[in-house]
Every structure is written in C-alpha cells, then in structure tokens.
Amino acid sequence: MQISREDVAKVADLGLSRDINIDQGMTLMAGTPKWEAPEVLTGKRKDNKSRYSKEADVYSYGMLLYEMVSCKQPFEDVHDIFELKKLVCDKNKRPKLPAHCPKPLAALIKRCWKGDATKRPSFTEILTELKAMKDKVVVMTRS
Amino acid sequence: MCRASLDQLKTLLCKQGALPSLLEFARQGKLQISKEIKQSQLQRGKLLGAGAFAKVYTGQYNHHDVAVKVFSESSFAFRLEDFYREVAIMSMISHPNVVRFEGACIEQRRDEEGMWFDTCHSATLTRVTGVFMIVTELMHQGSLKAVVERGPLSYDKVFKYAVEIVEGMIFLHSFDIIHRDLKSENVLVCNIYIYIYYHHRSCGSLMLLLFVADQS
Numbered sequence: 001m002q003i004s005r006e007d008v009a010k011v012a013d014l015g016l017s018r019d020i021n022i023d024q025g026m027t028l029m030a031g032t033p034k035w036e037a038p039e040v041l042t043g044k045r046k047d048n049k050s051r052y053s054k055e056a057d058v059y060s061y062g063m064l065l066y067e068m069v070s071c072k073q074p075f076e077d078v079h080d081i082f083e084l085k086k087l088v089c090d091k092n093k094r095p096k097l098p099a100h101c102p103k104p105l106a107a108l109i110k111r112c113w114k115g116d117a118t119k120r121p122s123f124t125e126i127l128t129e130l131k132a133m134k135d136k137v138v139v140m141t142r143s
Numbered sequence: 144m145c146r147a148s149l150d151q152l153k154t155l156l157c158k159q160g161a162l163p164s165l166l167e168f169a170r171q172g173k174l175q176i177s178k179e180i181k182q183s184q185l186q187r188g189k190l191l192g193a194g195a196f197a198k199v200y201t202g203q204y205n206h207h208d209v210a211v212k213v214f215s216e217s218s219f220a221f222r223l224e225d226f227y228r229e230v231a232i233m234s235m236i237s238h239p240n241v242v243r244f245e246g247a248c249i250e251q252r253r254d255e256e257g258m259w260f261d262t263c264h265s266a267t268l269t270r271v272t273g274v275f276m277i278v279t280e281l282m283h284q285g286s287l288k289a290v291v292e293r294g295p296l297s298y299d300k301v302f303k304y305a306v307e308i309v310e311g312m313i314f315l316h317s318f319d320i321i322h323r324d325l326k327s328e329n330v331l332v333c334n335i336y337i338y339i340y341y342h343h344r345s346c347g348s349l350m351l352l353l354f355v356a357d358q359s
Contacts, residue, residue: 006334009287009304011311011322012242012279013329014232035326052323054316060325061312064287067327068301071291102298123313130309136303 032083034074035060038089038115041081045117055117058126062112069101069109089115104133178234178246180204180278187211188357191285209245213274226275232320233277240311242331243280250274282331286343290332304330310321 037059039045040052074095078084087093090140094113097106108129114120121129188201191210202208214226226247233244251273284290287304296304308330315322322329 007332008334009307009311009328009330009332010240010242010282010330011308011325012282012286012316013324014229014241014315014320014322032324032326035324051219052321053344054321056203057312057316057322057325060322061308064308064327064330065305066289067288068296068303068304071295096205105301123309125315126307127306130302130306134306 010040011091028122033084034078035063037117038092041085042089049091054122055118055120057115058112059097059114061123061126062109063095065105065112066095069105070095070098088122102133104129104136144219163252171197178244180246180248180276182248182250185211185278187213202278204278209284210279210281211248212277214276214277220255222273226277229277231281236314236318236320238311238314240307241314242282245278245280248276248278250276280333282333284332284334287330287332288327289351292328 033041037051037056040056040059043051045051045053065107066072066074072095075084075087078087094110097109101109108121108126111119111121112126184204186203188203190274191199191201193199197212197214200211200213202209229249230244234247237243292295308325312322
C-alpha cells in the first residue's frame with residue numbers, strides 16, 4: 001500500500017457571502033480594502049449594478065494570485081484608505097508582479113484587475129485559461 | 144434551533160425569490176439542510192484565531208477534529224441575521240473546494256437558579272442569550288496566507304491552488320453567491336491522504352484501487 005499526502009485548498013469564511021439581491025443598497029464596507037475592486041472602494045459602478053458583484057470577486061481573486069506569486073500582501077506600503085483609493089481608483093495603480101511570474105499568468109492577473117468590471121474574465125473563463133497554461137508554464141519554468 | 148433557523152431561512156429566501164431554485168437543487172441532491180449539533184456532542188479545544196466578528200477554536204465532534212467558529216454575540220457587529228444567513232448558505236451547499244459545514248450549535252446560558260439571563264443583566268429576562276457556533280471541518284494546514292508565509296510556492300502549487308479556488312468560486316457564483324472577501328487568509332488548506340492499493344491478479348494485470356480519506 002502506498003500513501004501519498006496531498007493538500008487541497010478550499011474557499012472559507014462565507015460569513016460575508018450573500019445572495020446578490022440582498023446586497024442592494026448596502027453602505028457598509030464588507031471586505032478588506034486592499035483586495036477590493038475600485039468600484040467597491042468608491043461605491044460607484046458605471047452600469048448602476050451592485051458594487052459587490054461576481055466581477056468584484058474576480059478582482060479580489062487577482063489579488064489572491066498576486067499573494068501566491070509574490071509572497072506579499074497587496075499594497076504593503078499603503079496605510080490609509082484615502083491613499084489606497086487615490087492609487088487604485090484615480091491613478092489606476094496595481095501591485096507590481098515579480099519578474100519570475102510567467103507571462104500568461106501575469107496577463108491573466110492584470111485582466112482580473114481591470115478598472116472596468118465588465119472587462120474582467122469570469123471564473124469559468126479563468127479556469128479554462130489556467131488549465132491551458134498550467135502544463136506549458138510548469139515545463140517552461142523548470143527548463 | 145433547527146426549526147427556527149429553517150423558518151428564518153425560508154422567510155429570507157422567499158423574500159429574495161430564491162427558494163424555488165434552491166428547492167430544485169435540493170431535489171437534485173445538491174443541497175442539504177442545516178444540521179443542529181447539540182452542545183453535549185461538541186468539545187471545544189484551543190483558540191486558533193480571532194476576528195472582528197468571531198473566534199475560531201479547534202474542537203471534537205463525533206470523534207473527529209472540527210473547527211468551531213464562535214460568534215461574539217456581545218459585540219455590536221453580531222447580528223443573529225448574519226449567523227442564520229451563514230448557517231443557511233453553508234448548510235445548503237457542498238463542494239470539494241468549499242469548506243465543509245458540519246452543523247450549527249447554540250449554547251444557551253442559564254444562571255445558577257436556572258433562569259435565563261440577558262446580555263445587559265437587566266430584570267426583563269425577555270431575551271435569551273446564547274453562544275452561537277458554526278462547526279466546519281478542520282483544515283489542518285491553516286490558511287493559504289499561513290502556507291505562503293512558510294515559504295514561496297512552486298508554480299506547480301500556485302496553479303494547483305489557483306484551479307481549486309476557481310472551482311470553489313465557480314460553484315458559489317452558480318448560486319449567485321458572491322464571496323466579497325476573497326483573499327489568501329480566507330482560503331484554507333487541508334491534507335488528504337490518498338491510499339493506493341496495488342493488487343496483483345493472476346492474469347498479471349495490475350489492479351489499482353484508489354480512495355481518498357480525510358486526515359481525521
């Protein structure tokens with residue numbers, strides 16, 4: 001008998017998850033600002049949809065990928081919410097990806113970070129792209 | 144508690160018009176309904192972490208390790224509505240990449256005379272207080288944030304976790320559930336052991352049996 005140990009990542013802390021409809025008219029901040037999409041930070045979305053949206057989750061997922069790739073938290077040197085809003089919303093700034101980050105992955109993360117929520121990929125699209133680049137990139141980084 | 148939470152859940156869901164589709168998922172066996180855990184079945188262990196709304200402890204339930212999230216009911220941030228909502232969401236969904244819900248437990252407090260007492264210790268005795276707990280599977284490696292802090296991940300691992308998290312999120316989004324606080328701290332990592340038995344058959348072919356078991 002062989003025993004192999006594997007680890008699995010699971011999404012947790014659904015305490016803040018809500019059905020999208022419940023979210024209408026929320027004024028309080030629910031998440032963690034540095035992971036939040038510009039439209040969540042400003043509370044404004046061009047198409048008047050709820051600012052907490054699937055697209056906002058995709059933006060945060062981009063930050064999560066950044067954490068895994070860079071071993072850093074986003075905007076480590078930013079300490080107040082006004083500075084953060086100025087950088088993310090007004091100047092459209094995002095964290096700098098390390099040079100070792102494979103190009104296709106870097107491009108995907110940047111698309112998750114688009115200021116215009118409608119231009120971000122859906123999780124289904126992300127899955128297709130990740131699966132396509134996975135094998136190529138691993139071979140590439142090893143050779 | 145079970146009945147009360149289900150009634151509240153139904154009211155909430157009816158308001159949102161989501162119940163019909165949720166019932167359809169229940170019919171398809173994709174949903175399960177909230178499970179009450181009795182206080183006597185649950186032992187609380189050491190403190191794992193504390194947030195603004197809740198503290199998380201290790202625990203034992205049904206002879207296996209669990210994580211117990213205890214809501215700070217005295218804090219201003221605690222709303223019973225949030226507790227029921229989290230229970231409702233977690234008890235109705237099940238996916239390999241979403242932390243497994245074991246049940247909810249409400250520990251009602253009594254004073255020495257056996258009387259209910261309320262949070263402000265006034266004589267009204269109208270409000271029964273309690274400790275509100277959500278019991279989930281224990282993720283032995285802790286948060287992805289902690290895993291990353293232990294050392295850089297290989298790109299093999301980055302892609303593995305990235306795909307697993309996306310699969311959990313696709314599942315949540317398929318129910319129109321938005322997470323709103325996705326970050327490495329809110330992704331947990333656990334070990335699973337895969338037992339592989341090799342068995343030689345007389346015909347010489349190799350039969351391979353594989354099953355996956357939780358570490359607990």
